[in-house]
Amino acid sequence: MSASGLVYKHYGKEVITEYYPELKNEDSNLEWVFTKMYGSFMEAIDAIDTGVEPIPANNDELELQYFDSTGLSSRVGRTNPRWNEVDEATGKSPDPDARFEIASSMCGVDFLSVLTKIVESDLPARSIVEGAVQKRFECDESGEIICLPAGGLPWKSQLYELEHDLKVTTPIKFVLYTDQAGMWRIQCVSVEGKAFENRLSLPAKWRGVRDEDLSSVAGIEGCTFCHSAGFIGGNKSYEGVLNMGRVALKSKD
Numbered sequence: 719m720s721a722s723g724l725v726y727k728h729y730g731k732e733v734i735t736e737y738y739p740e741l742k743n744e745d746s747n748l749e750w751v752f753t754k755m756y757g758s759f760m761e762a763i764d765a766i767d768t769g770v771e772p773i774p775a776n777n778d779e780l781e782l783q784y785f786d787s788t789g790l791s792s793r794v795g796r797t798n799p800r801w802n803e804v805d806e807a808t809g810k811s812p813d814p815d816a817r818f819e820i821a822s823s824m825c826g827v828d829f830l831s832v833l834t835k836i837v838e839s840d841l842p843a844r845s846i847v848e849g850a851v852q853k854r855f856e857c858d859e860s861g862e863i864i865c866l867p868a869g870g871l872p873w874k875s876q877l878y879e880l881e882h883d884l885k886v887t888t889p890i891k892f893v894l895y896t897d898q899a900g901m902w903r904i905q906c907v908s909v910e911g912k913a914f915e916n917r918l919s920l921p922a923k924w925r926g927v928r929d930e931d932l933s934s935v936a937g938i939e940g941c942t943f944c945h946s947a948g949f950i951g952g953n954k955s956y957e958g959v960l961n962m963g964r965v966a967l968k969s970k971d
Contacts, residue, residue, distance in 0.1 A: 720767035726760045762786040769914040769947045790828050797821045840872050847876040851884060861888055863963045865956075866895040869903070878910045891918040892963040894956070901942060902959035904966075905950045919948035920962070921969040938962055 719727065726733075731752050735741050741748040765772075765784045772782050797820050799812040850857075850864040857865045866873060873893060881889065893905050906916040923935055926946035933941040938961045940954035953959035 720764045722767070723760055723764035726756065730755065730760075758787055762788065766913070769949065771912060771914050790825065793824060794821045797824070835872075840876065843871045843873065844876050844880075846871060847873045848880050848884075851877070851880050851886065851890070854890065857894070858960065858964060860964075860967055861886075862891040862967055863960065864890055864893055865960075866893060869895045869897045871895070874908070877907065889917055891967060894959050894963065897952075902953050902956055903950060904952070904959045904962050906948070908949075914947075914949070916949055918966065920944050920951050920966050922948065924948070924951065936962065936965060938965065 731748055734748065734751055734755070738751075741751060761784045764770075766786070770783060772784060772786075774783065797817045799814060799817060803812055804810065805812050846867065847864075850866055854861045854864045857863050864877075877890060877893070880886075890907055893907060895903055895905070897903055904920070906919055909915045909917055921936075924932060924944040925948045926944065927935055928943045929941065932944055932951075933939055938953070938958055940958035941962065942952035942954060944951040951959075951962055953962055
């Protein structure tokens with residue numbers, strides 16, 4: 719579970735009864751709503767936050783592990799009047815045209831927010847990521863590690879496109895950058911089209927280990943952490959995080 723999922727597990731029923739106090743004395747109905755809400759909303763948050771693919775690689779029947787109901791189409795659908803909904807002021811069903819205006823406004827806001835990100839964030843980042851890809855052999859002779867001059871860049875989708883455009887024959891495995899606190903990070907490049915399957919993960923023996931213990935296990939000074947899923951790690955210096963990438967390339971874990 720993610721942090722949000724754990725909060726829901728322990729306090730979800732209290733939250734539900736805060737909005738619908740009549741369920742406090744209806745244990746079976748409260749339990750049903752609690753479970754239904756988890757499957758309809760919270761499960762996807764947990765799965766995405768903890769790195770669970772909607773369809774795992776070993777799922778031969780291509781069955782969805784979870785469904786994300788927070789997309790635009792789902793949100794628009796929820797603006798439609800419910801089958802038993804009555805406007806308290808008029809005693810009639812809500813006006814569908816008024817609900818359409820709400821849905822239309824929601825779509826417009828989403829469209830503009832995505833467009834703003836593409837033009838004002840992704841486009842300026844593209845040239846920076848392109849420069850890093852072109853200089854990949856200066857970062858490491860393998861050409862499988864790149865270094866970005868700043869953290870927070872939206873590099874993932876850019877990287878896949880640039881690998882195709884620049885005809886990169888050996889896929890890039892790791893991206894180095896600094897976070898807001900100035901710590902160097904190494905992040906694995908995921909398989910194109912997959913959110914949580916890495917081209918190459920950080921070594922298994924590093925995962926979930928921190929600080930001096932991690933430095934000892936890795937044989938690299940200055941290590942700060944390695945996520946338990948093996949997709950990201952940290953070091954106090956550029957040289958240290960680069961060494962983490964070089965060792966990880968050789969480990970082929």
